[in-house]
Amino acid sequence: MPPSVPPRRPSRPNALLVPEWLRHYRSHWVKGDVIAGLTAAAVVIPNALAYATLAGLPVEAGLYTAFIPMVIYALLGTSRVLSVSTTTTLAILTTSALARVAPGGGQAELLAAAATLGVLVGAMLMVGSLLRLGFVANFISAPVLVGFKAGIAVVIFVDQLPKLLGIHFVKGEFFYNLLRIAEGLPRSSTPTLIVAALALVTLIVLRRFVPRVPAPLVVVAVAIVVSKLLDLHAHGVETVGAVPAGLPAPRLPVLALADTLWPIALGMALMSFTETVAAGRAFAHHGEPAPRANRELFATGLANLVGALFGAMPGGGGTTQTAVNRRAGARSQAASLVTAAVALAAMLLLSPLIALIPQAVLAAVVIVYSIGLFDPIEFRAIARVRRMEFLWAIVALGGVVVVGTLQGIVVAIIVSLAALAHQVSDPPVYVLARKRNTDVFRPVSDAHPNDETWPGLLLLLPEGRIYFANVEQIGQKILRLIAAAAPQTVIVDLSGVFDIEYTALKMFIDAEQRLRARGITLWLAALNPEVLALVQRTPLGETLGRERMFHNLEQAVDHYRTAVLGEASDMGRAR
Structure with a gap:
């Protein structure tokens, strides 16, 4: 007895010829x-x-x-x-x-x-x-x-x-x-x-x-x-004709x-x-x-x-x-x-x-x-x-x-x-502090006067894509914030940066050299995989090495506190 052959499924109608709603139409x-x-x-x-x-x-x-x-x-x-x-x-x-x-x-x-x-x-x-x-x-x-x-x-x-x-x-x-x-x-x-x-x-x-009555009709x-x-037309009221x-x-x-x-x-x-x-x-x-x-x-x-x-x-x-x-x-x-x-x-x-x-x-x-x-x-x-x-x-x-x-x-x-163009050409750069007894970092604000900061450390957070049209604005903002704080170490949190273009990388390379000449150290934190790969292919990656690039901002701050300030590590702080 020949093996049974499963019934052949009907071919699906062409989606362009038979509308989706008609293929799934319900009688109700x-x-x-x-x-x-x-x-x-x-x-x-x-x-x-x-x-x-x-x-x-x-x-x-x-x-x-x-x-x-x-x-x-x-x-x-x-x-x-x-x-x-x-x-x-x-x-x-x-x-x-x-x-x-x-x-x-x-x-x-x-x-x-x-x-x-x-x-x-x-x-x-x-x-x-x-x-x-x-x-x-x-x-x-x-x-x-x-x-x-x-x-x-x-x-x-x-x-x-x-x-x-x-x-x-x-x-x-x-x-x-x-x-x-x-x-x-x-x-x-x-x-x-x-x-x-x-x-x-x-x-x-x-x-x-x-509202349910069709008013125009x-x-x-x-x-x-x-x-x-x-006979409105006879009284001077113009009609469609x-x-x-x-x-x-x-x-x-x-x-x-x-x-x-x-x-x-x-x-x-x-x-x-x-x-x-x-x-x-x-x-x-x-x-x-x-x-x-x-x-x-x-x-x-x-x-x-x-x-x-x-x-x-x-x-x-x-x-x-x-x-x-x-x-x-x-x-x-x-x-x-x-x-x-x-x-x-x-x-x-x-x-x-x-x-x-x-x-x-x-x-x-x-x-x-x-x-x-x-x-x-x-x-x-x-x-x-x-x-x-x-x-x-x-x-x-x-x-x-x-x-x-x-x-x-x-x-x-x-x-x-x-x-x-205005929005992407002038992205914000925030100065960060940490909410006490947490690992939550947030922009410095008068509303949170008790947030933690550390002597000699400046935390910065730029947001958005960094590329040729906005790199100068971002660079100027960062330099102004550094001049105002006079830190010995600057950590730039790049968690808010989803892409970085060559012109921006060149800006970071030049900024790192100028800061180093003034005795200021630049660290980077929270780079996404694409940005990290780009940085590692530039002289900036060689200069920073693994020692000055961190998985996240909390790790970078903890390293600064233990290596620079000599404090005990508190990684794993309660959220």
Whole structure:
């Protein structure tokens, strides 16, 4: 009888073709995903319509953005609950980009520019994925991002204010727009003001007191009914107007615009990726896979590229809509597919109703959901921790308001990199003492006046990587501390130094020679294996030898006390 052959295991589906969430889908997730998808649609679709008008595009572009990118990310992304369409930040950046390349242009020009912009953003994100540049999102610090988003909130408010007032003018720079608004106040439309005020109050009240109710959907639905019954357009209230029904038609980019748009697209790609990863990480629950940065680049890149070819705006993961998705019970990207299905139904069936929406209502939705980007509590928290980083946040805010949102991205990145350079170029060097009756060494402080020190001994602790950009600063700090203490032995604790570069090693070699000439001995303690190997390959290692390099600071101090001061060893002191 032939030996039995174990059954062959089915081959694992290709991870790129079958999403992770679908491979592990559970039947009890269905209810939560359906409810969450419908609830998120109530927020996403009105917001997307409003953001399309913000960018000067026809409102159906918002529907396309809530459909195509949502589906593509659901199939390829790594976050289970991230909701991907356009966001407040990306909408205002799109507005600025289109105003630059097609100032005063008609719809056809704006749509062509938007398609080109979206294709560039998507292509850059996908190239970033191929080059494994997912780490780049970490180069914008949290305080700078807080300031940047606050600036965006200010710009959006000023941009949408004319729609609330029912006034019109050719828009320009931020302060020019403020002046035109002030001049136009006497010409404000009273019916538009009433509609805007009612929409704002309703949105705020619902968000504040009934947060589970989809406030944008309620307000937009009521506005449609009122607009139809009272014929608001005839009373001077501007409405969305005719909206073509049906699926989006293919739209090709205009390559001639690429030369002008690529720097803008690069900044938008960075912001899209930063927002996407931040939202994905913020709403990942314990036990769910964390978003994978390089895969997120690919998924959002393809979502932008394909979406742009069918009339969608540049997009990414939105914090607000993802929060709604998660709170409503989403367990997987099936919720996003439900949201996309609702957007598709709106495209095919609801165009006549969308045409009745007052522009002032969409502006109110944008303002209410954008004003949260300006968070005074975050500014206060930053200022409480470190005033320098508070200054960086203010600079980023001012960069957006004063020089514009697109240039504000550059300001934000430059400020972040300058902050990083400042931090690594000026690391701290501490003078240490020992807490009595322990082996705990800590920086000398007025709060601990009884900590132990020893005559003729100076303990120093530098922190961080020591390399060519900061070695001079560290060297000067060490020499100043030595000059002030006038010790006979200096022990440098390198436990806080994870790497040391050749220029820094040369500084230590020169410092050891100068100190020896003045009768001061240099010892090193607590070198990690890599740093120890580097030191041993230099003349410094030969000069110090095993006698002046120690496993830890406690051993070095004990050796000093017994060999120099003649005290009894107390190694093994209680911790």
